[in-house]
Structures are given as C-alpha cells and as structure tokens.
Amino acid sequence: MITRNECLDWDQHDPLKNFKNDFALPKDVIYLDGNSLGARPKKSLTLAEQVITQEWGQDLINSWNKADWWGLPTRVGDKIATLIGAAAGETVVSDSTTVNLFKVLSAAVQIQADSDAQRKVIIAERDAFPTDIYIIEGYIDLIQKGYVLKLIDSVAELESTLKHNDVAVVVLSHVNYRTGYFYDMADINRLVHQHGGLLIWDLCHSVGAVPMDLKKTDSDFAIGCTYKYLNGGPGSPALLWVNPKHQNQFKQPLSGWWGHQKPFDMAQSYTPAEGIRRYLCGTQPILSMSLIEAGVDIFLASDMDQIRSKSLKLTDLFIDLMQQECADHEFELITPTDYRHRGSHVSFRHTHGYAIIQALIARGVIGDYREPEVLRFGVTPLYIGYCDIWDAVQQIKQVMQHEEWKAPQYQIRGQVT
Secondary structure (H helix, E strand, O other): OOOHHHHHHHHHOOOOHHHHHHEEOOOOOEEOOOOOOOOEEOHHHHHHHHHHHHHHOOOHHHHHHHOOOOOHHHHHHHHHHHHHOOOOOOEEEEOOHHHHHHHHHHHHHHHHHHHOOOOOEEEEEOOOOHHHHHHHHHHHHHHOOOOEEEEEOOHHHHHHHHOOOOEEEEEEEOEOOOOOEEOOHHHHHHHHHHOOOEEEEEOOOOOOOOOOOOOOOOOOEEEEOOOOOOOOOOOOOEEEEEOHHHHOOOOOOOOOHHHEOOHHHOOOOOOEOOHHHHHOOOOOOHHHHHHHHHHHHHHHOOOHHHHHHHHHHHHHHHHHHHHHHHHHHOOEEOOOOOHHHEOOEEEEEOOOHHHHHHHHHHOOEEOEEEOOOEEEEEOOOOOOOHHHHHHHHHHHHHHHHOOHHHOHHHOOOOOOO
C-alpha cells in the first residue's frame, strides 16, 4: 500500500521541489492541466509590466531596436533550441502551431517534389490532434497536385505504408495528445528516411515534458506549442525548427515582410532571408511573445533529465494509486506503462468521463476531458509533487464513491470542453 506519508517523504527529497515557488498557482487547487495550458510563472507579471509600461509606454516605437523586439523570434527560439537538441539559428518562435505546420509541410512537399515528383502520399496519425489533419487536407486541396492523405493507427502500419515507396512526408505527434503515447524519435526518423520520406514532428505535448535531440536523431522539421509545458501564456506563439540542411530549400508560401532578406528596403518583390528567418511571415505579437521567456528561463535553470525522471515517478504513482484506490470504478488506463512510450500525462477512459472531470474541477482538481470518454491528467514536474498526486486520486475516489458526477450541473457542456 502506498501512503501519503511516503509521498511527503518523496516531496521532501525531490531535487526539483523549489521550482514550484517560481509559479503563481491558486490555493487549494491541484493543477493537472499543464499539458493544455501551463501555469503562470511569477516573473511573467513583472515582465508584462516592463513591456507594457516601459518598452511600449515610454520607449514606444524605439523598442523595435532598444528592446530588440525585432530579434524576439530568433532570440527566444535560440533559448528553446537548448531544450530540443538544436543549435542557435535553427529555431524561431512565430505564429501558431497550425500556421507553422502549413509552412513546414509546404517546405517538405516542395523538397520532395524536386527530388522525386512521384511521391504523392502524406501520412498522419488517425489519432493526431485534429488540426494537423485539417491542415494537411487543406494544403492538399489548395495545391491540387494529386497528393493524398493516408491515416495510420500504429508503427507497424506506418512501416507497411512506407514500403510502397510513394510517401513524401510523414507528420507525427511526438507524444499523442489523447493517450500520451511517446514515439522513439531516433527509430522513427531512421525508418522514414530509409524509405525516402521526410518527417515533421509535432512537439506540442513533448517540448518541456520529455528529453529530445532533434539534431542528433537527424530530424527534418518540428513545430510545437509554447503555452503548454513551457508556460508561455494563453495562445503564445509557437516554435518552428528546421534542420539546417533544409532551411534554404524552402520557398515561403506565406511570404510576408518579416521573412524578407531586406525587409526595410521595402522592395516590390519578395526575396527570402537566409536561414531560419525565412520561416517568418508578418509582424509578430510582441506582448505575448515576450512572456514566453519567463517560462523558458525556468527550464533553462532546471535539468531535463531530472524532469523526465520525476515525470515517470509521478505518472507511475498516479497509475498505481488509481489501481489501489479506484479499482472498482471502471477506469480504463489508455496511457502506455512502458517508459519508452509514455509521455507526461496519464489518461483514463470512462463512460462518464466528462461529468467526472467537471465534478473534480468543482473539488479543485483540474484535469481535462477529450473525446471519446477520456479523462486526461497532465503531470508537470516543476510544480506538481507526489502529495498532489495522492490528494488528486483521493478526490477522484470521493467523486466516484458519492456519485457526485451524477449531479445535473456536471452534465452541461460549455463552449470549451
């Protein structure tokens, strides 16, 4: 039997325990939704005040130079690069994950068309976050060049599809948003490249959650959120990484002035910048982009291997406690138990999943719900401890034992579910 006293002891000996002090978290709330929206770093308030009152309020337009607003996309990108196994000059922060996927998909398709125009298949996961599939469908419909989308359900199906040697691009979520399944980046890159494909990694549920090395594993392209594990703030701009061997092969389909070689020449035709800046489009949202650094700087002061170690221990604890305390309540674990394939959230399927989550939120345990019938609990090691997991499971137990989820108010769905 696991006890709360054991959890207290683990918290006391946790090498990451002091990082919780860097976040502003409400009292009496256990926040298990950092895989959807990360908690606010305390320093973000001071940073926001500086950007608004001094840089914008006092320095005005001079801040494009004085505060280096112009350099924000690459400066923040270089910081994130250290978390994803990349070098300086390979990453930008820009636009949204959705827009960035469109850009790198266009780049990958163009590169493949130049080398083998017969490759007309784009692969994605059937269980991908839907925007990835929507963008691929929209891109195929836009260019009207005979490309087709094939959806896969497993690594075995990926391999069998690749063997036809007609695949141009593969788009995969490094960690699946629903189940938490974690792909082996090196193995998958090797498999796709063996069959002549290029690969785009969606890092939304992995950056800041699991260690990775995009360069060492010979990845091609990557995009991902900064507002989940990196705690950049609601809707903060997304990251975009490109292997240097591909950077200057890219023809920008969204050829805005920020990606121009000489933007302030105000030339009447577009000439792309050299390197990663050509992946930029138009003027960036300076306020939200500035706040990303508050979260990223916390990660740079921590240790990614320690974060991963604690993540696995916390998710183990969650899984074990659910079996110990809630075995009679028909929760089906859908997150892998194998460390090699587990990200940093734990998901259970339950017929009444939506109502259960609403009842938990009312008790101060914030997880989230994903169709079909999935309760999802994000484990963010920098501000979640072992006792948090213990207490969360006890609240789940109470909700189930007292059938609180049956209350009418928990059946009503809001606009955002």
